[in-house]
Structure formats: C-alpha cells, structure tokens
Amino acid sequence: MQLNRLVSFFKTIGDPTRLRIIKLLAEGPLHGQAIAGKLGLTPPTITHHLHKLREVNAVYERRDGNTIYFYLNESVIKHYASALMDLSKQDEVKKEIKDLMAERQKVIDNFFANDGRLKHIPAQRKKKLIVLEHILKGLQKGKKYGEKELNEYIKKFYDDYATIRREFIINNYMYRENGIYELNPEEMWAKIE
Amino acid sequence: MQLNRLVSFFKTIGDPTRLRIIKLLAEGPLHGQAIAGKLGLTPPTITHHLHKLREVNAVYERRDGNTIYFYLNESVIKHYASALMDLSKQDEVKKEIKDLMAERQKVIDNFFANDGRLKHIPAQRKKKLIVLEHILKGLQKGKKYGEKELNEYIKKFYDDYATIRREFIINNYMYRENGIYELNPEEMWAKIE
DNA sequence: CGTATAGTTCGATATATATCTAATTAGATG
DNA sequence: CATCTAATTAGATATATATCGAACTATACG
Numbered sequence A, B: 001m002q003l004n005r006l007v008s009f010f011k012t013i014g015d016p017t018r019l020r021i022i023k024l025l026a027e028g029p030l031h032g033q034a035i036a037g038k039l040g041l042t043p044p045t046i047t048h049h050l051h052k053l054r055e056v057n058a059v060y061e062r063r064d065g066n067t068i069y070f071y072l073n074e075s076v077i078k079h080y081a082s083a084l085m086d087l088s089k090q091d092e093v094k095k096e097i098k099d100l101m102a103e104r105q106k107v108i109d110n111f112f113a114n115d116g117r118l119k120h121i122p123a124q125r126k127k128k129l130i131v132l133e134h135i136l137k138g139l140q141k142g143k144k145y146g147e148k149e150l151n152e153y154i155k156k157f158y159d160d161y162a163t164i165r166r167e168f169i170i171n172n173y174m175y176r177e178n179g180i181y182e183l184n185p186e187e188m189w190a191k192i193e
Numbered sequence C: 001c002g003t004a005t006a007g008t009t010c011g012a013t014a015t016a017t018a019t020c021t022a023a024t025t026a027g028a029t030g
Numbered sequence D: 001c002a003t004c005t006a007a008t009t010a011g012a013t014a015t016a017t018a019t020c021g022a023a024c025t026a027t028a029c030g
Helices: A003-013 A016-025 A032-039 A043-055 A074-087 A092-111 A125-136 A147-155 A161-170 B003-013 B016-025 B032-039 B043-055 B074-088 B092-111 B125-136 B147-155 B161-170
Strands: A059-064 A067-072 A144-146 A174-177 A180-183 B059-064 B067-072 B144-146 B174-177 B180-183
Touching: A003 A016, A003 A043, A003 A074, A003 B003, A003 B016, A016 A032, A016 A043, A016 A059, A016 A067, A016 B003, A032 A043, A032 A067, A043 A059, A067 B092, A074 B074, A092 A125, A125 A161, A144 A147, A147 A161, A147 A180, A161 A174, B003 B016, B003 B043, B003 B074, B016 B032, B016 B043, B016 B059, B016 B067, B032 B043, B032 B067, B043 B059, B092 B125, B125 B161, B144 B147, B147 B161, B147 B180, B161 B174
Parallel strands: none
Antiparallel strands: A059 A067, A144 A180, A174 A180, B059 B067, B144 B180, B174 B180
C-alpha cells in the first residue's frame, strides 16, 4: 500500500462531519437529504463531503428514481484498518534487530562528535566494543595494513591510536603478523552492523 | 470511543509528513534530527509534527542526555485501527435488520409525499404491505374504532379510505365485529418497524 | 412539456495549518 | 561559568478547506 493512498484516506475520515456520515451509513444506506437533516447541515455541504468520501472509495451509491442512496463501503474501511494495524506490527526477529540497531546507534551518537571523531573511549565493555566496531567499518577485509598506515587511519577518529590499535588486537578484531595488520574474519566477532 | 478522539487521531495521521514519521518510528526509535535528516525537513517542522503526534498519543519519548528519542506508541495505533475496523463491522442480525429497515424506508420514501400522504397504492404486494403497515402505526392496539372514526384516520393519508380499510381486513391487520374495528395482535402479522 | 424534488456546482468567506528562518531554551561537558 | 548541541518557540507566509446561499442539472410524474 503506498503512502499517498493511506494519507488521503485518513485525511478524509479525519473530519468530524465525514466521520459522522460514516457512522450513520454504518447503520444502513441513506439518501443525501436524510444525511443533511440528521447532521443539521445543508445539501451542498453534504455533497462536498460525499465527494471526498467517494474519492477514497469509502462510500458508493445507488440511484433509485431521483434519490440517490449512499452506502458505506465496508471492505474499504476494513482494508485501511488493517493497513493501520500493520504499522504497529512487526515480526519479532526484525523488531529485535531494529531495537539492537537503535541501541547501538544511541551509543555511537553519544561517543562520536558531529565531525565523526571519537570523544573518548567508553569504560563499559559492551559500549567500547560498539565503538571499536564502528571504527573498524572503515577497513577492508582481506587487506593487509602496515602499522603506520593503520595508525593514520585510526588517527582520523582518535588521537591516541596506540590504545585503539591495542584494543583491536586484544578483542580479536584484528591480528598482527610481522608488523602487518589484517582484519579477522567477521564471523569471529559476530559483527552486526 | 467518542467521535472527537477518532477525528483527532485520523486527522493527525492524515498528513504525509506525519505518516512518514510513523513509518520511520515503526522500525525503531529515532531522535529529532535523525528524523529531520531522513525526511529532508528542518527541526522546527519535525517538532511541529511530533507535537501533534504526541497530542493523540501516537508517540512517546525518552530523554537520553540532551537528545530525545521518539518511540511509536504501537498499542495506541492498534487501538484506533480496531476502532476503525468496528465502523465496518456489525453483527449479522443487527445488520440484516438494518438492511430490511433501509429497504422499507426506501419504499415509504417512494410512496409517501413530503406532507406524509400516500401518493398511490403500490401494485406489488410486498410494497403494499409495507405501506399499509406504515399507516397502521398511527393506530393504538387494543383500542376499538368506529367505522367513521377509522375512515377519518385513513383519510389523513389517502382519499380512498374504503380501499385501504378493506386492505386492512383482507390482510388480517384488523378485524371487524358489529361495525367496530380493532387491530389484530402484532404477532399475527410480524410487524417489523 | 411543466412542475416538483434531489443533487450538484459556483463563488465567497472564514478558518486552519504546514513550512520556513530566526531567536530562545534546556542539558551536558569541560 | 562558557560552550556546544538538540529541541522548542515565535512569527511570517502560503496553501487548503469547511461551510453556506444562489444558481443550475437531472429525474420522475402528471
């Protein structure tokens, strides 16, 4: 369901007169003047609202002689009701992932400044790992980095590159061999983002 | 659920920007500037819409530091979705009665003029009975009517009182005894309205 | 064909509101 | 306390729209 249809429908029923018309029609079809009478409004006003209700298929009509009976299109109402319901329902797994992401994003928001630099290293281990993983996202897997090259990269985030580099190693995000650094396979540290 | 709350809610979500905010928050909480960024709007505009969304309890917020995270209030969304669903759902019996009533009303609209007088007697038996029953509603059960009195009553609806009076008898709506007329018990002709 | 009735269209008016820029407030941090 | 960032408020503008009375259209009926 595209956004525009939803917006048009809700905008249309988000009016006291139109919602009262819908409630009336929910009890059975009525002709225009009957609606005008029950609501204390003039026929042109009712025509105006019925026009809008027809635009979103909330009502349909059947002519009988020269009076027109208006009916509530219940299936359309149900349709949008369930579309609305869907906006509040997400499958469990997806929802949990989203929550996790939101939590991580919050930590990142807190510890990185607007220019993208790390303000300071979190004391809490869990948050520290999130911060380290965020920095690691800029490195390519499989690529070999010289120590100087890695230091330069880290310095874009934080002046104390030595601490960060050491954290990379002791938390098993990277390994070092003969002064050459490389990312460990992601599976080893269950990267999420 | 009172009408005003429904109207306010639907009016609120019947706006493209606000519905987009709701869709975003359905995927997880966000802070104001993140919303502004994703939608390409300025923070004051987002504040404006969040204010309206809060008014109808569609969102709530949690402060963390000086950034405020906004959450979709899913239970409220569900609440209004089911209220909307109710507008299209009626229990079967009630619905059938309403349909019957609407059908009868249509016949009455067609055969009685605005001043309440019968234009002519329907040829179709089913419609004729509806018309007769409509006229009978003005009589009291248990009361005994003299012929002249009954004629006068019928004449308020139709000049040819003799025909109508005869129809009352042959369709078993009334019975006559020594020139005195009386309504038959309702059960005998399954009065609906 | 003329008349009556139901519905629609038109034009005017009053009200609401979505959006922006600029200024202000609130909290956190050094 | 000074400063930074996020959010809000205020004011301005442009657009949308709910309602009505008056004029018009369509259908039925005699």
